[in-house]
Amino acid sequence: MLSGFFFSFMKYLIHLLTLFITVTLSAQGLPNAEIQNLQGQTLDASSLQNEGHPMIVSFWATWCKPCISELNAFHDYYLDLEEETGVKVIAISIDDPRTMSKVAPFVAGQAWDYSVYLDPNSNLRRAMGVNNVPHTFLFDGDGKIVWQANKYVPGEEVELAHKVEALAAGQPIE
Amino acid sequence: MKKLLLFALCVCTWSAWGQQQSTLRAILQSDAQWYLRDEVLDPSGEFYPDERLLGQGFALFTYTDGDFSAGMRYENYQNVMLGFPPGFRGEGISYRYARLNRDRWNITVGNFYEQFGSGLIFRSYEERGLGLDNAMDGVRIITDLGHGLTVKGVLGRQRLYFGKGEGIVRGLDAEWSINDVLPVLSAQQIYATLGASFVSKFQKSFDPILNLPNNVGAWATRASVNFKGFAWNTEYAYKINDPSYDNGYIYRPGTAFLSTVSYSKKGLGILASVKRIDNMSFRSNRDGQQFDLFINFLPPTTKPHTYALPALYPYATQVNGEMGGQFEINYMIPRGSKWGGKYGTQLSLNASMANSIDKGYLEDGTRGEKGTQGYTSNPFSFGPIVYFRDVNASVARKFSKKFKSHLTLFNFQYNKTVLNDGVGDITLLEAPGTDSVIHVQAIVWENQFTLPKGQTLRTEFQWALADGFRGDMAMGLAEWTISPDLTLAVQDIYNYGHPSESRRIHYPIVSLIHFNGPTRVQIGYGRQQEGIFCVGGVCRVVPPSSGLSFSLTTSL
Numbered sequence: 050m051l052s053g054f055f056f057s058f059m060k061y062l063i064h065l066l067t068l069f070i071t072v073t074l075s076a077q078g079l080p081n082a083e084i085q086n087l088q089g090q091t092l093d094a095s096s097l098q099n100e101g102h103p104m105i106v107s108f109w110a111t112w113c114k115p116c117i118s119e120l121n122a123f124h125d126y127y128l129d130l131e132e133e134t135g136v137k138v139i140a141i142s143i144d145d146p147r148t149m150s151k152v153a154p155f156v157a158g159q160a161w162d163y164s165v166y167l168d169p170n171s172n173l174r175r176a177m178g179v180n181n182v183p184h185t186f187l188f189d190g191d192g193k194i195v196w197q198a199n200k201y202v203p204g205e206e207v208e209l210a211h212k213v214e215a216l217a218a219g220q221p222i223e
Numbered sequence: 224m225k226k227l228l229l230f231a232l233c234v235c236t237w238s239a240w241g242q243q244q245s246t247l248r249a250i251l252q253s254d255a256q257w258y259l260r261d262e263v264l265d266p267s268g269e270f271y272p273d274e275r276l277l278g279q280g281f282a283l284f285t286y287t288d289g290d291f292s293a294g295m296r297y298e299n300y301q302n303v304m305l306g307f308p309p310g311f312r313g314e315g316i317s318y319r320y321a322r323l324n325r326d327r328w329n330i331t332v333g334n335f336y337e338q339f340g341s342g343l344i345f346r347s348y349e350e351r352g353l354g355l356d357n358a359m360d361g362v363r364i365i366t367d368l369g370h371g372l373t374v375k376g377v378l379g380r381q382r383l384y385f386g387k388g389e390g391i392v393r394g395l396d397a398e399w400s401i402n403d404v405l406p407v408l409s410a411q412q413i414y415a416t417l418g419a420s421f422v423s424k425f426q427k428s429f430d431p432i433l434n435l436p437n438n439v440g441a442w443a444t445r446a447s448v449n450f451k452g453f454a455w456n457t458e459y460a461y462k463i464n465d466p467s468y469d470n471g472y473i474y475r476p477g478t479a480f481l482s483t484v485s486y487s488k489k490g491l492g493i494l495a496s497v498k499r500i501d502n503m504s505f506r507s508n509r510d511g512q513q514f515d516l517f518i519n520f521l522p523p524t525t526k527p528h529t530y531a532l533p534a535l536y537p538y539a540t541q542v543n544g545e546m547g548g549q550f551e552i553n554y555m556i557p558r559g560s561k562w563g564g565k566y567g568t569q570l571s572l573n574a575s576m577a578n579s580i581d582k583g584y585l586e587d588g589t590r591g592e593k594g595t596q597g598y599t600s601n602p603f604s605f606g607p608i609v610y611f612r613d614v615n616a617s618v619a620r621k622f623s624k625k626f627k628s629h630l631t632l633f634n635f636q637y638n639k640t641v642l643n644d645g646v647g648d649i650t651l652l653e654a655p656g657t658d659s660v661i662h663v664q665a666i667v668w669e670n671q672f673t674l675p676k677g678q679t680l681r682t683e684f685q686w687a688l689a690d691g692f693r694g695d696m697a698m699g700l701a702e703w704t705i706s707p708d709l710t711l712a713v714q715d716i717y718n719y720g721h722p723s724e725s726r727r728i729h730y731p732i733v734s735l736i737h738f739n740g741p742t743r744v745q746i747g748y749g750r751q752q753e754g755i756f757c758v759g760g761v762c763r764v765v766p767p768s769s770g771l772s773f774s775l776t777t778s779l
Binding site: 077080081083087088089090091112113114118125145146147148149150151153154155156157158159160169170171175176177178179180181184196197198199200202203204205207208 | 246248249250252283285287289290292294324329336337338340341342346348349351352373398400402414416447449452454456483485486487488489490491492493494496520522523524527529551552553554555557566567569571671673677678679681704707710736738740741742743776777778779
């Protein structure tokens, strides 16, 4: 009887602990990791924030077709969304030395309005738990990850745009 | 007991609340294939594995708490799948580290990945999709000395499957961002960085004939300047004599030069690069082969193709010597213009080439002989062997909300003898004309249609005509996105023009992919062509296989 009580008490405690830890372990913005801007200057990824507005962080590479399709498809919505919701897209290229120097001219050729950074040593990629590209994260205004996808299928840009609108309107994200 | 629990609860709660930045992330990947005996693909059964079913996977955990992070990766190969290096066998923790990044110091103990500049003398990296991992195990210290100067020091040994190479690797790198001391440059939109590095390896030698160096040093310098859209990056590396299996145990020093100029402005990007590599294989084991224990990384300057048929003719850097260059232009015809259409039209042109380097006889009339200086070389002259040529052009346009199209044309010259069979340039120089350079013309037409109910259909038609080697091929692919979380893909490559009649066969593959947030599950069934599989510029030979494959990847 006593031991039964003890076990349920333990279970309760463990449950509570897990809850506390889960709550506090959820991410707050980007982690500490050294990345570069397109001018070759080094910076810490954790310095990238969007002042209380939603932020999309998309890992891509110049050799990854679905990544480029995704960033292009979303771009059609981006200008309006940025104006309406203040959302910002951070596109993190994981191109290594082979294709790293192509990133700036490539981005220019795509005429993207995104903020593009380089992660040639995969520092941020590893810290964010990104295995393959494309991998896209949506952060809310508090820097918490509310949605992520490890793929791109056509039409996903619409879903993402709706989620950004919902976030900006203070609605919950499924 | 209760007190103890309460205390534990308090401590945990306090530490959890107190450290808002802590995160724990995990990546899990698991792959398996059940191989089927395919007598058409592999008549003698030489590629049919005894295990019938091979499976492998890994899990990477990364814990970050403010300025502290630690992580580990567990890997499991039961047994390693076909096409991956067979050295991966069994299971274990292959990667673990602890890192503190506080004030001006970033200190890592255990395993780490790092690169100096573009990696010409040092790059430790992983490419899990290819089974490549030369992680360092040791110490890395990065310090910010102020005035824009960052210094990195590394010391350790390199991963070799579940063990480590015997050679010790030491390296030092300094990078100076000039803008930090001359802020006036930033005002003029000029950004300049200089860098220099030195790397040395130690491996005791016991050769009875050759007097091999125990210590081999290499240095590199680099500069990068950006001015309004223009960017210039250049790097030069030098390595002292390093007789190795790769270079046939010659004593010639190695050099590498890489320079890239680019211009970027919204809607237009242009890039040109040149490269020369001379005897630059650098491993922590002089007898290393395949991808084992490379200290450096020599990036190929060709465009990595992703469409299936052009990707059958990939280029990989020839570490013993190559000279080449690349030109690329990307242009977006503006939205709303006559030629650009409502959404704009993207054009791109890419051309690249690589040849052997000039390798002349030494004074004693030898060339490439073990124990000699190897050869003489004029750095401004191309060698006679054509390794690779590639000219490709593409146009992509979104016609409406419901239809997009992308057309690409390719023209390759592919030296099969060097790139596929691995014959060295010295051998070919002694027997000129014995190599076979394959000419390939290919076309890829990709279309994407939006269907009702949020479904989409993506199709690819590919056609490659080759005057030898694999012969002519045609391919069709249809990828149907049934719902945002389910995709069905069907493809078939028909090698109708293979020089050998028995290999004029179909390579069909059906795959079903299910997505759920960061989780992807893929089941495939079909026949995989023998070929060279590349990720981000590194390539590995994949044997032919048939069967049922399963893949799960998730991050938590």
